[in-house]
Amino acid sequence: MTKQEIIEQLRNIKDQWANDTKGEIDADAIIEAITDVIHDVEGNDGGIDFSEEYDDEHYENFENVDFTKLQIN
Numbered sequence: 001m002t003k004q005e006i007i008e009q010l011r012n013i014k015d016q017w018a019n020d021t022k023g024e025i026d027a028d029a030i031i032e033a034i035t036d037v038i039h040d041v042e043g044n045d046g047g048i049d050f051s052e053e054y055d056d057e058h059y060e061n062f063e064n065v066d067f068t069k070l071q072i073n
Contacts, residue, residue, distance in 0.1 A: 001041050009037045 013033045017025050 006037060006041060009040075010034075013037075 013030060016033075017030060
């Protein structure tokens with residue numbers, strides 16, 4: 001997550017609070033949102049790295065997969 005993305009997320013939290021005319025956003029909601037940003041920055045997402053970019057060639061591997069035959073155990 002870039003510095004700009006962090007700033008945008010924090011501004012979004014602030015803007016949502018400032019525009020909350022119904023009083024639905026309390027301190028707990030703000031802390032939860034900030035905690036989410038911290039986890040995103042620290043990479044506490046269960047070890048999944050969402051920052052990697054894939055090209056079209058990567059997704060071509062999934063074009064011929066018949067997902068209807070998958071079984072859920």
